[in-house]
Each structure stands twice: as structure tokens, then as C-alpha cells.
Amino acid sequence: MSLLICPLCRTALTHQNKSQRCANGHSFDVAKEGYINLLLVQQKKSKEPGDNPEMVKARREFLQAGYYQPLCEAASLLLAPLNAQYLLDIGCGEGYYTQAFSQFIPHIIGLDIAKPAVQLAAKKHPNTTWLVASSALLPVTDGSMDIVSSLFSPIPVAEMARVLKTQGYVLVIRAADTHLWTMREALFGEVRAHQPDKFLEELATHFELVQQHELRFDLHLPQQALKNLLAMTPYVWKAKPECRLALEQHPNFNTQAAFSLMLLRKVLH
Numbered sequence: 156m157s158l159l160i161c162p163l164c165r166t167a168l169t170h171q172n173k174s175q176r177c178a179n180g181h182s183f184d185v186a187k188e189g190y191i192n193l194l195l196v197q198q199k200k201s202k203e204p205g206d207n208p209e210m211v212k213a214r215r216e217f218l219q220a221g222y223y224q225p226l227c228e229a230a231s232l233l234l235a236p237l238n239a240q241y242l243l244d245i246g247c248g249e250g251y252y253t254q255a256f257s258q259f260i261p262h263i264i265g266l267d268i269a270k271p272a273v274q275l276a277a278k279k280h281p282n283t284t285w286l287v288a289s290s291a292l293l294p295v296t297d298g299s300m301d302i303v304s305s306l307f308s309p310i311p312v313a314e315m316a317r318v319l320k321t322q323g324y325v326l327v328i329r330a331a332d333t334h335l336w337t338m339r340e341a342l343f344g345e346v347r348a349h350q351p352d353k354f355l356e357e358l359a360t361h362f363e364l365v366q367q368h369e370l371r372f373d374l375h376l377p378q379q380a381l382k383n384l385l386a387m388t389p390y391v392w393k394a395k396p397e398c399r400l401a402l403e404q405h406p407n408f409n410t411q412a413a414f415s416l417m418l419l420r421k422v423l424h
Contacts, residue, residue, distance in 0.1 A: 158241070158264065158284070162193045162294045190277040190285035193294045194268060206269040206387075211249055213386035215275065218251040220380060225372045226414055227255045230306070230328060233366065233418050235259045237324060239301035245290045245315075246308020250276030250283070256304070257283055264295065293318055302326060310354060316361035316421060323421045325362055327354055331369050331413035335388070338381075338410045341402045342394040351415035362419035370414045381408045 159168040161177035168175040168183070175183045175191055185191055206214070217223070230252060234242075239260050244253040247265030249272045257263045257280070266286045267273050277285040288294050290309040295318045303315045304326040315325055332348035339346045355364060376384065382403055385391050391399050402408070 158262075158296055158299050159191075159193070159286075160294050160296055162195050162288065162292065167296065168294075186274070186277070188274050188277040189281050190273045190287060192270070193286055193288040194270075195289075206248070206272055208271045210387055211269065211272045211275060213383040215249045215251070217380060217383040217387060218249075222374060222376070222380065222384075223251075223412065226328070226370060226412070227252055229368065229370050229414075229416060230304075230326065231255055231259070233368075233416060234302060234304075234324075234326060237302065239324075241300045242302040242304060243293070243295055243300045243318060245293075245303060245305045245311075247276060247285070248272045250280050250285070252304070252306055253283060254280050260302070266290065266293070290314070304328075310357065312358055312361055319421050321421065321423065324365070325358065325419045325421070327358065327417045327419070329354060329415050329417075331371070331415040333371075333411065334413040335374075335384075335390075335410050336413075338384070338402070338408070339390060342390055342398050349413075351417070355417065358417075358419055361422060363422050364417060365420050366416075366418040368416045370412075370416060372412055374410050374412055376408045376410070378403070378406050378408075381405060 157167040157169055161168055161181050163181045164179045166177045168177050173185045183191055183193055241262045242256055242260045243264045245266055247253045247267045250265055253265040264284045265276055266288050270287050273285050273287045290311050293314045297317055298320050300318045302324045306328040329351035330349045331351055334349055
């Protein structure tokens with residue numbers, strides 16, 4: 156069964172030589188790293204959309220150091236009992252969580268709009284299908300996935316529902332109320348609590364909540380880890396440069412991670 160569809164005409168893609176082709180003659184090369192670029196020019200809002208190489212490198216170093224390992228384990232504990240065969244990870248980045256899921260789910264597609272991230276993922280984990288593609292129109296066949304995951308990434312609700320099987324699940328992970336509170340205070344002075352539950356309203360059109368958990372753990376960050384965390388978060392783009400610079404001078408910094416893990420099931424209409 157072909158899991159991928161052509162982003163141009165939405166017909167099935169089949170693997171031929173070193174490319175993916177559809178019946179209408181559209182062809183997409185498999186890159187030397189092993190990923191497939193299905194991102195159309197008209198789907199780009201910039202020349203190189205998504206995270207830049209510096210952000211990708213910072214996130215990879217931070218995650219490889221194990222700072223978010225408790226989150227990875229908590230997400231895996233939620234998904235492992237579902238006995239899924241097929242998972243699509245939207246906004247997979249360099250593949251840290253995607254690879255963890257592949258330990259117990261045999262067929263996985265990791266998708267991200269950022270080519271540098273997908274290149275890294277494909278080099279390190281060649282047994283997964285990696286796509287540079289838009290989440291707005293997923294290049295995946297109808298009703299083919301058991302699980303769609305979105306960790307700090309877009310949630311295209313209708314598209315998620317389309318690619319999921321009848322009893323399919325969605326895993327959404329978002330920052331909880333006090334996530335990185337002291338770090339955000341240092342950057343902005345005044346901080347507002349995150350509201351992860353607002354995403355449940357959006358998802359309610361196609362999904363029902365099965366489980367919701369909060370996860371909190373302390374982070375003790377030496378200077379380089381703090382710099383990496385800052386580089387991989389969206390907060391720094393809104394902060395004044397002098398505030399970021401002052402924060403980066405800390406030889407050690409303590410804060411707390413807080414996440415909301417939401418597992419939902421597809422509703423039959």
C-alpha cells in the first residue's frame with residue numbers, strides 16, 4: 156500500500172528507481188540523505204521555511220543531552236499501549252521524538268517544513284520515512300494512519316482526521332501554564348501563563364479527549380544548555396536582544412519545564 160500522495164494532484168505515489176512518481180507523471184527525487192522533498196514552491200512563505208540550521212543544531216544538542224527525556228518517556232508511555240502500526244509525526248524536526256516512537260511502532264513518517272531538520276533526521280535514522288512537506292495539505296493517503304502526533308507543531312485538524320483510520324488517535328503536546336517561567340521572566344519581565352486547553356476546542360470538531368496529563372520537571376542548565384534552549388524556543392524572537400544577552404551570561408540557570416499531553420480519538424460523524 157502506498158502511504159504517500161502527490162502534493163500536486165493528490166494521486167498515489169510509487170517508488171521508482173530513486174524517486175517517487177504518480178500516475179500523472181509528477182516526480183519527486185529521493186535525496187542522497189534518504190528524505191523526499193514534497194514541499195511545493197507555492198507552499199513556501201520564504202525561501203527556506205521553518206527552523207534555520209542554527210536552531211536545528213541547538214535543539215539537537217539540547218535534546219541529545221537528555222534534558223527533555225522525561226517528556227519523551229511520558230509520550231511513549233501514552234502511545235505504546237495503542238499497538239499502532241502507522242504513525243505520522245507532524246513537525247518532526249530532527250527526529251528526536253519520532254525516533255523514540257519507532258521503537259514500538261513499525262511504520263513511521265516524519266514530516267517537517269524545515270529541510271535542514273529533515274536532512275539531519277534522515278542521516279541519523281534511515282529506517283524512517285522522512286518528508287519535507289507542508290502540514291496544511293498532508294501528502295499522505297486517506298485513512299492510512301493509526302496515530303498522528305504534533306509536538307509543539309501545527310494541528311491541521313481536518314487533515315489529521317482525513318489521514319487517520321476510523322479509530323485513529325491524535326497526540327498533541329503543548330507547553331503548560333508555567334513552562335520555563337523563570338526563563339521567560341528574565342526575557343520579558345512580565346509573563347502570562349500558557350493555555351494548552353485552548354487547542355482542545357479546535358480539535359473538538361473531529362476528536363474526543365481520551366487522556367490528558369501534565370508533566371513538570373526541574374531543569375538545571377549550564378551556560379551552553381541555556382543558550383541552546385533559548386535558540387530553539389520562539390521566545391527569543393520576541394525578547395529584546397539585551398535581555399537575551401544578559402540571560403546568556405548565567406553560568407548556571409534553574410527553571411522548570413511544564414507540558415500538557417493530550418491524547419484524543421477520532422470521532423465518527
